[in-house]
Amino acid sequence: MPNNPVQIVLNDTDFHRAPDPGQPPRPKDFFAGADRAFVAHRSWLAETLDQIIAEVEQSPFGPATYLKVQMRTEALAKSYRPVYWLFKPDQFPCVGAEAVGTLYFRAPLIYLRGLKARIEQAESTVRIVERQADGKPYPAPTLKRAEVGAIENIEITSPAEKRSFSTAAAMEMFADPATVSGYQIDLFEELDAQEIASDATGRTELFKSLEKMLLSFGPGARTLLSVRVGRMPVLEFQLTQNTTPAIVDNRLGLVRSDVAPPPPSTLIDSNADRHETALNRLQSHPLIRAIRPPLRLQLEESESPKTFGTLSDSEPVQVPVPAQEGAYPVVGVIDSGVADILDPWVIGRFDFLDTSEYDAKHGTMVAGILTLGQRVNPPAVAPERDGCQILDIPLYPKGRFLTHYPNGFSEFLAEVEQAVAEAKENYGVRIFNLSINAISEVERHTYST
DSSP states (O other), X not given: OTTOOOOOOSOGGGGTSXXXXXXXXXXXXXXXXXXXXXXXXHHHHHHHHHHHXXXXXTOXXXXXXXEEEEEOGGGXXXXXXXXXXXXXXXXXXXXXXXXXXXXXXXXXXXXXXXXXXXXXXXXXSOOEEEOXXXXXXXXXXXXXXXXXXXXXXXXXXXXXXXXOSOXXXXXXXXXXXXXXXXXXXXXXXXXXTTSOSOOTTSHHHHHHHHHHHHHTTXXXXXXXXXXXXXXXXXXXXXXXXXXXXXXXXXXXXXXXXXXXXXXXOOOBOOOHHHHHHHHHHHHTOTTEEEEXXXXXXXXXXXXXXXXXXXSOXXXXXXXXXXXXXXXXXXXXXXXXXXXXXXXXXXXXXXXXSOGGGOOTHHHHHHHHHHHHTTTSSOTTTOOSXXXXXXXXXXXXXXXXXXXXXXXXXXXXXXXHHHHHHHHHHHHOOOEEEEOEEEEOOXXXXXXXX
């Protein structure tokens, strides 16, 4: 996308949850002419299910898990998904997708033996029937053989696959004042608030065991609802130096509790061994899909070449005042604040941060370009006439982000949302400038937080 770097995705949920199946397609034999290979493949899948059943039976987290099913390359068309015979939605609901042809299914222990039996029912040889139109023979595989043959592999995602960063890298990020979150934890699914306390599928037990684990990490451990990416809930997990008991505050239903009081500002615990132990334990839980590193927020402060400006560094810029009867555009500047020199053009401020808590250098530069772009640049660079009213929304603090946003990234997003809502309602602002970049590794097969 070299010429179109910004993508607006309107159907993001399609990338996280497979659609409900329609009518099954005409069965296709993915082992045509290779019956012996199919028999070996069927036996291998059945043995794999035996291993999965044994693992779930010994699991301390409850009688359920999540299966990662990889489709064969030639079976990537969505009509070949094994959801009509093998992974029936009422028993094995599809809870997500990842790379091309990778599907995730919730797998209650009580249905796993039935899944194995359905695999074993796939015929070893394909019957030959005659076409009514011309009497010519053709192979007619059943849906059982088609779905078993379409699968490349079935497994439980290994703990090692759930984390791609080292504890040392995470500790280095926590030392950066621009880090605005703890670890981001993707869950396979959320617990419906209407579900009963106990069910035969083991789903509720998975959530209870995850809650128990999160509370076991000791004083200063905090788990918070972060965001929702598509239908996938994301939790933020922090290990802090706070001495208060561990909490789980998740409005998605993991724990139903009263609204907790604002947490005290504190530092992230610098004990790397504690982090490593916690991450390893979290990786082992079936409900956790992935653990991602902390997020950093950054302002780009690149210097423009001097030839772009009409004024030298030593030449002061005279800031005009708005005409009394003038009508000017209004832009909300979500940044590090706007300095007093542009007060004549500032029509209001969002007061989440005190003036002593931010450095207005970058925000003033942005507001100055909006207000005085032509005064300090050639017309070819800034063809618009000068004059733009500014709604100052200083949300980028100086010092440690987590000091001002102890609830992490979700709290920052909440303040952005609140500021935009107030700006629209009170000042009619329709355009906002946001120069704050979230720094994180690119995810090849999923959307990042």
